[in-house]
Amino acid sequence: MSQRLQSLDAMRGLTVALMILVNNGVGHNQFHQLQHSQWNGLTLCDLVFPFFLFMVGVSVWLSRNRLTLKKILSRTVKLFLVGVLLHVWDMLLDGQWQFWHELRVWGVLQRIALCYCAAAFIVMKGTSVRQVAGLIVLALVAYTAMLVWGNGYAQDASSLLCRADRTLFGEAHLYHKSPIDPEGLLSTLPSIAHTLIGVLTARAITAVASAETRISIAKKATLMLAAGLLLSLWIPLNKRIWSPSYVLVTCALATLLLVALIWLEKRGFNSPTLFTAFGMNAFFLYVLSEMLSPVMSHLGMNQITYEAMLSGGLDPRMASLVYALLFDGLIALAAWWLWKRQIFVKI
Numbered sequence: 001m002s003q004r005l006q007s008l009d010a011m012r013g014l015t016v017a018l019m020i021l022v023n024n025g026v027g028h029n030q031f032h033q034l035q036h037s038q039w040n041g042l043t044l045c046d047l048v049f050p051f052f053l054f055m056v057g058v059s060v061w062l063s064r065n066r067l068t069l070k071k072i073l074s075r076t077v078k079l080f081l082v083g084v085l086l087h088v089w090d091m092l093l094d095g096q097w098q099f100w101h102e103l104r105v106w107g108v109l110q111r112i113a114l115c116y117c118a119a120a121f122i123v124m125k126g127t128s129v130r131q132v133a134g135l136i137v138l139a140l141v142a143y144t145a146m147l148v149w150g151n152g153y154a155q156d157a158s159s160l161l162c163r164a165d166r167t168l169f170g171e172a173h174l175y176h177k178s179p180i181d182p183e184g185l186l187s188t189l190p191s192i193a194h195t196l197i198g199v200l201t202a203r204a205i206t207a208v209a210s211a212e213t214r215i216s217i218a219k220k221a222t223l224m225l226a227a228g229l230l231l232s233l234w235i236p237l238n239k240r241i242w243s244p245s246y247v248l249v250t251c252a253l254a255t256l257l258l259v260a261l262i263w264l265e266k267r268g269f270n271s272p273t274l275f276t277a278f279g280m281n282a283f284f285l286y287v288l289s290e291m292l293s294p295v296m297s298h299l300g301m302n303q304i305t306y307e308a309m310l311s312g313g314l315d316p317r318m319a320s321l322v323y324a325l326l327f328d329g330l331i332a333l334a335a336w337w338l339w340k341r342q343i344f345v346k347i
Contacts, residue, residue: 006276007261012055013279019048020289020331024324026306029316039155040236042249049108049239050250053115053191057198058258060119061206067124076117078347083109086290093298102172106183114188115195123199132196139193140244144235146186152241155179161186161241180240187242194242197251201258218259225252274332277339284345289331296327
């Protein structure tokens with residue numbers, strides 16, 4: 001079990017470090033792979049959040065013996081509130097003191113909270129593999145129907161996803177950069193299915209600790225990847241609406257990465273300590289970065305650094321990347337300090 005946990009910590013750390021990196025580019029001219037796809041498509045940046053949700057499912061299964069309804073609800077509420085408070089923090093830094101008029105309901109941590117709650121409750125109830133698989137299929141089929149008959153791929157207010165959020169929460173309390181909130185209510189349904197795939201993967205890995213098991217899981221992940229790519233010919237890969245093809249492809253890639261890390265661990269290749277340090281305080285470091293990033297922007301430090309890089313002759317894309325790496329390095333110092341003192345912030 002310790003080997004698997006080390007692998008999971010390394011994967012979580014790698015993902016959080018990449019998340020911080022892609023969230024802190026400067027300017028409009030950035031490397032394509034470090035930006036989210038404008039609509040359909042898949043970039044390296046588009047893998048970050050789904051990998052993290054997959055690992056939420058893995059973690060739920062690994063902690064199954066400690067799950068209680070009180071703990072599940074408590075953690076769900078805390079995660080959701082921290083996500084909302086991060087929006088409040090951003091608005092206060094922008095001088096929006098009456099933030100409640102346009103406070104966004106949804107966000108990354110809010111989605112994680114709901115997906116964790118659903119997955120943890122299902123695991124706590126002792127649901128069988130067949131039942132969980134059935135729930136995954138049901139959720140993805142139902143959501144596909146919503147997309148097909150609800151104009152789900154429209155990038156405007158005609159989409160069912162947009163109409164549902166605006167009806168329930170009001171336009172002022174949603175994502176302001178596009179009509180479709182990328183963490184909206186209806187697209188949480190396939191995200192829950194996504195998290196449950198992480199549960200089933202962890203369940204399979206921990207059932208029998210053998211090389212044959214890992215090979216079998218890798219084969220199934222490869223089939224899931226092929227199925228997702230085939231489905232994408234009809235239902236395109238799309239992070240912003242969390243399309244079913246996106247679920248299958250990103251879960252398959254996450255599974256293959258986790259199996260590869262476990263394989264390396266079993267052969268004595270230890271995971272990089274820095275990624276482990278990131279992974280063991282993933283939540284805290286993500287929140288720290290999300291609080292520090294707008295402060296740096298408010299003080300103009302990101303723009304000053306970016307322009308200094310440009311004046312030094314760097315390409316705009318490289319200048320953006322250098323600032324993001326410097327910011328990530330600052331968070332890495334915090335990760336290392338916490339790890340060296342064996343301080344692990346949990347929620």
